[in-house]
Amino acid sequence: xxxxxxxxxxxxxxxxxxxxxxxxxxxxxxxxxxxxxxxxxxxxxxxxxxxxxxxxxxxxxxxxxxxxxxxxxxxxxxxxxxxxxxxxxxxxxxxxxxxxxxxxxxxxxxxxxxxxxxxxxxxxxxxxxxxxxxxxxxxxxxxxxxxxxxxxxxxxxxxxxxxxxxxxxxxxxxxxxxxxxxxxxxxxxxxxxxxxxxxxxxxxxxxxxxxxxxxxxxxxxxxxxxxxxxxxxxxxxxxxxxxxxxxxxxxxxxxxxxxxxxxxxxxxxxxxxxxxxxxxxxxxxxxxxxxxxxxxxxxxxxxxxxxxxxxxxxxxxxxxxxxxxxxxxxxxxxxxxxxxxxxxxxxxxxxxxxxxxxxxxxxxxxxxxxxxxxxxxxxxxxxxxxxxxxxxxxxxxxxxxxxxxxxxxxxxxxxxxxxxxxxxxxxxxx
Numbered sequence: 001x002x003x004x005x006x007x008x009x010x011x012x013x014x015x016x017x018x019x020x021x022x023x024x025x026x027x028x029x030x031x032x033x034x035x036x037x038x039x040x041x042x043x044x045x046x047x048x049x050x051x052x053x054x055x056x057x058x059x060x061x062x063x064x065x066x067x068x069x070x071x072x073x074x075x076x077x078x079x080x081x082x083x084x085x086x087x088x089x090x091x092x093x094x095x096x097x098x099x100x101x102x103x104x105x106x107x108x109x110x111x112x113x114x115x116x117x118x119x120x121x122x123x124x125x126x127x128x129x130x131x132x133x134x135x136x137x138x139x140x141x142x143x144x145x146x147x148x149x150x151x152x153x154x155x156x157x158x159x160x161x162x163x164x165x166x167x168x169x170x171x172x173x174x175x176x177x178x179x180x181x182x183x184x185x186x187x188x189x190x191x192x193x194x195x196x197x198x199x200x201x202x203x204x205x206x207x208x209x210x211x212x213x214x215x216x217x218x219x220x221x222x223x224x225x226x227x228x229x230x231x232x233x234x235x236x237x238x239x240x241x242x243x244x245x246x247x248x249x250x251x252x253x254x255x256x257x258x259x260x261x262x263x264x265x266x267x268x269x270x271x272x273x274x275x276x277x278x279x280x281x282x283x284x285x286x287x288x289x290x291x292x293x294x295x296x297x298x299x300x301x302x303x304x305x306x307x308x309x310x311x312x313x314x315x316x317x318x319x320x321x322x323x324x325x326x327x328x329x330x331x332x333x334x335x336x337x338x339x340x341x342x343x344x345x346x347x348x349x350x351x352x353x354x355x356x357x358x359x360x361x362x363x364x365x366x367x368x369x370x371x372x373x374x375x376x377x378x379x380x381x382x383x384x385x386x387x388x389x390x391x392x393x394x395x396x397x398x399x400x401x402x403x404x405x406x407x408x409x410x411x412x413x414x415x416x417x418x419x420x421x422x423x424x425x426x427x428x429x430x
Contacts, residue, residue, distance in 0.1 A: 002311075002375070012155075012248075013152070013248065014155050015031050016029075018031070018151070018307055021320060021321070022310040022311050023310055024321030024322060027303075027321075030303075033295075035244070035248075036244075036245055038291055039145070039242065041142075041145075041290075041291035042291070043245070047076065047278045048284040050235060050238070051069075052068045052071075052284075055068040055071050056214065057228070060223070069282060072275065072278050072282075076275045080267075083239065083242055083267045084267055085239070097233075107195075108222055108225050109196050109217070109222075113196065113203050113204075115220075116218055120204070120207070121207060123207060124206045125201075131409055134398065134404070137398050137402045138289035138293030138405075138406065139288045141300065141398075144296065145299075147299070148300065150167065200213055200216075211285040242270065242274075246263075246266065280420045281420070289405070289406045294399060294402075300395075301395025301398070301399070302396065305388035305391050305392050311378055312378035
């Protein structure tokens with residue numbers, strides 16, 4: 001294993017650290033930028049969905065019409081104090097509540113769609129076009145944007161070794177899948193929301209005219225219950241998604257990991273910037289496709305296989321970009337290959353013959369031996385290299401095509417994009 005030193009210290013940005021070890025400063029910057037942009041776009045979408053759901057619920061129950069644009073302002077003000085909390089470890093209950101509300105809400109939404117069958121015209125399905133197909137590509141990938149924060153979540157876990165099991169359970173139970181046909185848009189979760197996707201396709205089809213499937217359900221107690229549950233999920237998920245952005249900015253400004261005025265100022269500024277974006281682009285479908293086709297494609301399709309291939313090409317420690325994490329008096333690397341890395345003076349290396357067992361050398365000015373860590377090479381079979389390259393190409397082609405489709409739909413006026421809330425509060429459509 002390379003870099004065992006990282007096991008003994010907290011890594012606040014594990015994914016950018018992987019990018020740095022694979023591709024240097026460029027890899028770290030590109031990874032950090034894509035993660036922040038993805039989370040920022042996702043949090044903004046959640047904000048828009050929360051506002052739209054609450055507006056729909058209040059109008060249906062109380063017959064009081066308060067436009068979603070105003071709800072964006074109210075919800076932002078309510079959420080700001082909660083964003084001042086520390087890390088997900090400080091509000092782990094939010095993740096549990098989000099999972100429970102999602103499961104129950106998905107079940108009730110499926111039932112609501114089935115109940116609509118007798119009163120709904122037969123569904124029709126048009127053939128996808130180039131734009132609709134790749135818009136769907138970006139929207140579907142957006143649902144997997146959370147994968148970019150998996151390394152951060154693993155670092156924050158009390159038992160990081162249990163992370164693979166939690167991922168498998170999460171993938172089987174609660175994977176967000178957004179499927180966008182032309183014109184319908186269905187949101188589904190495997191084993192929880194997948195029935196919603198199937199029911200929406202069968203019951204509604206091309207009759208679906210809204211991006212949010214909840215806007216298509218009959219106004220009964222089932223709809224109201226689903227809105228409350230899904231909105232509760234979005235509120236909890238928002239706090240989780242926005243937290244890595246805050247932590248990254250606090251690290252950039254060297255703000256201590258504790259409650260302080262500086263933390264409140266930074267996190268409030270992030271919320272106000274999201275408020276401006278949400279008011280400027282009150283149509284969340286545009287953000288879904290654009291973010292999914294760009295930053296999510298990079299973090300999920302392109303970077304993982306690319307970084308793995310680049311790491312495998314580093315045959316010795318001297319091939320690694322940047323300074324190695326050799327801590328004074330603790331460790332230094334030896335190159336267990338045909339080439340030899342010269343360690344810093346005054347240490348004289350002894351190359352270990354066994355990659356699993358490091359040797360020790362006592363420097364002239366120290367009494368305590370320093371463990372020499374062997375450099376472990378990564379051997380990637382040819383078939384695996386071809387598979388990784390194929391994944392990269394699919395991500396590149398799909399991402400470029402998806403971004404192009406979103407831009408052309410914006411230019412042509414077929415995206416449903418509406419004017420910003422602050423331009424026309426009466427007609428902006430969230």
